[in-house]
Amino acid sequence: MAVVMPTPSTNDRAYTPLIREYKEHRARARKAGRKTVDSRRPKQHAPKGDWRIWLLHPGRAWGKGFTAAxxxxxxxxGGHARRIALVGSTNRHVRQVMIEDPLSGILKVCPDAVYRRSDAEVIWPNGAKAYVCSAENADKPPLRGGNFDTAWPDEVDSWxxxxxxxxxxxxxxxLTLSVRLGDARIIVTSTPKPGRIVAGLLVRARDEGDVVVTTGSTYENAANLSPQFIKDIERRFKGTRLERREIYGEVPEDVADSLWPPGVFHHRRVKADQCLRVAVGVDPSGGGDAIGIVAAGQLTPELFVVLDDWTTTGSPAKxxxxxxxxxEKWRxxxxxxxxxxGGDMVLSTLKAASTQMPVRMxxxxxxxHIRAEPIALLYEQKKIAHxxxxxxxxxxxxxxxxxTTTGYVGEG
Known part of the structure; x- marks a missing residue:
C-alpha cells in the first residue's frame, strides 16, 4: 500500500514546520523566477509500453540526469510515484548529483519539492516521497526491506x-526486489562502460523485452553545452577506441572468445603506500608500434592491482x-x-635513464594470448583489480x- 503523507493543516502544530518550509521554498522559487518548463528532446521522454526498466547509457553530457529527474x-x-528510491554509490552522490544539481537535479526540475536533509527525504506537496539510498548502505533500510513503486539508480556500474x-x-x-508496488518502474542512468549490471540489462533487453534502452550522442545536447567543452571532449576521445563509447554512447559489442569479457573488470582506489610490492613492466616493440609501460602492485597476498598504463610511442630515450x-611515482x-x-639495448637504455632503477630482463x-590466459583467469577470480x-x-x-583465445583481434 502506498504511504500518503497527510495534508498539512494550519491548525496542526505537528505540521507547522513543514508548512513553513513549503511556503519559504515556494517564495524563493517565485522570487528566483523558477518555472517548470519542459525542454526535453523527444528521446528524453519515457518510451511507451509495459516495460520494467528504462536504461539510459548515452554519451557524455547528453542529459541523462535531466531526463531521469x-x-x-x-x-x-501523474500519481504513479508515491514511494521512490534514489540510489547512488553514496548518500553524498545522491544529494549532490541527483537532488541538488543546479541544472538537472530534482529540486531544479521540481520547484515544489522539498529536500529534508536530516531525514534524507524529498517530499512533494501531494505526499509523494523519495528516499535517499546508497550502495555503501546496501544491507540497511530503506534499501533493504523497502517498498517502492519507483526507483532511480544512478551510475550503477560505478557503485x-x-x-x-x-x-x-x-x-x-x-533494489530490484524492493520496487514492487503498483506500476513499479525503474530508470537506470549510466555511462556506457560495459560493467556487469549494464551488460546484464542489455542482455535482458535483447532476450526478455522488459528492459528498454535509450542511448544518444553528446552532440544531441550541443545547444546546451559550452563549445570549449565539445572541443575538449573531441580532443580527448576523437580517433580513439573510446570515441564510440564516450561521445556516441555505444556499449561495445561482445568480442567472441575474449579473455576479458564485459563485467570481468573490478576497480579499487589505491595509494602508493598501500602496496606491498610494485613492479613496472616494459614491452619494447618491433618497428614503430607503441611501447607498453604498465605499473602493477600487490595489495594483499591474494590481490593485485593495475596502477597505471603509460604506454607511449617515440624514441628509446623517451x-x-x-x-x-x-x-618513481609508484616507488x-x-x-x-x-x-x-632490442636485446641488451633495452637494458642499456633503461640504465642510461637512471642508474638507480632496478631492472630485471x-x-x-x-x-x-598464451601468456594472457592465466592472467585473465585471475581477473575472473577477482584477484586482479584496476x-x-x-x-x-x-x-x-x-x-x-x-x-582472444586465438590472439589479438583489435586494431593496431
Whole structure:
C-alpha cells in the first residue's frame, strides 16, 4: 500500500514546520523566477509500453540526469510515484548529483519539492516521497526491506568504486526486489562502460523485452553545452577506441572468445603506500608500434592491482624516461623489461635513464594470448583489480577485450 503523507493543516502544530518550509521554498522559487518548463528532446521522454526498466547509457553530457529527474516529476504528478528510491554509490552522490544539481537535479526540475536533509527525504506537496539510498548502505533500510513503486539508480556500474563490488551487487539486488508496488518502474542512468549490471540489462533487453534502452550522442545536447567543452571532449576521445563509447554512447559489442569479457573488470582506489610490492613492466616493440609501460602492485597476498598504463610511442630515450618516471611515482621495487626486441639495448637504455632503477630482463617464449590466459583467469577470480579514476586504464580495458583465445583481434 502506498504511504500518503497527510495534508498539512494550519491548525496542526505537528505540521507547522513543514508548512513553513513549503511556503519559504515556494517564495524563493517565485522570487528566483523558477518555472517548470519542459525542454526535453523527444528521446528524453519515457518510451511507451509495459516495460520494467528504462536504461539510459548515452554519451557524455547528453542529459541523462535531466531526463531521469523529469521522468520522476511526470510519475509524481501523474500519481504513479508515491514511494521512490534514489540510489547512488553514496548518500553524498545522491544529494549532490541527483537532488541538488543546479541544472538537472530534482529540486531544479521540481520547484515544489522539498529536500529534508536530516531525514534524507524529498517530499512533494501531494505526499509523494523519495528516499535517499546508497550502495555503501546496501544491507540497511530503506534499501533493504523497502517498498517502492519507483526507483532511480544512478551510475550503477560505478557503485563498486566507492564501496565494494559485493556491496554494489547487494544494493542492486535489494533494489530490484524492493520496487514492487503498483506500476513499479525503474530508470537506470549510466555511462556506457560495459560493467556487469549494464551488460546484464542489455542482455535482458535483447532476450526478455522488459528492459528498454535509450542511448544518444553528446552532440544531441550541443545547444546546451559550452563549445570549449565539445572541443575538449573531441580532443580527448576523437580517433580513439573510446570515441564510440564516450561521445556516441555505444556499449561495445561482445568480442567472441575474449579473455576479458564485459563485467570481468573490478576497480579499487589505491595509494602508493598501500602496496606491498610494485613492479613496472616494459614491452619494447618491433618497428614503430607503441611501447607498453604498465605499473602493477600487490595489495594483499591474494590481490593485485593495475596502477597505471603509460604506454607511449617515440624514441628509446623517451620510453626509458617514461619508465623511470612511472617507477618513481609508484616507488617501484623492480622494472621488468622484455629483451625480445632490442636485446641488451633495452637494458642499456633503461640504465642510461637512471642508474638507480632496478631492472630485471626477461625473454618471452610464447605468444601474448598464451601468456594472457592465466592472467585473465585471475581477473575472473577477482584477484586482479584496476585502479579507479584513470582514463588510460579505460583504454587498456578496451584493448584487453580484443585479446582472444586465438590472439589479438583489435586494431593496431
Amino acid at each position: 523529469h521522468w520522476l516529476r511526470d510519475r509524481v504528478v 563498486g568504486l566507492e564501496t565494494t563490488n559485493e556491496k554494489a551487487t547487494t544494493a542492486w539486488d535489494n 620510453w626509458a624516461r617514461r619508465t623511470k618516471e612511472l617507477a 617501484a621495487d623492480v622494472v621488468v623489461a622484455e629483451r625480445n626486441y 626477461v625473454t618471452a617464449s610464447r605468444g601474448k 585502479r579507479s579514476g584513470d582514463a588510460a586504464l579505460d583504454l587498456l580495458e578496451e584493448e584487453q577485450r580484443f585479446m
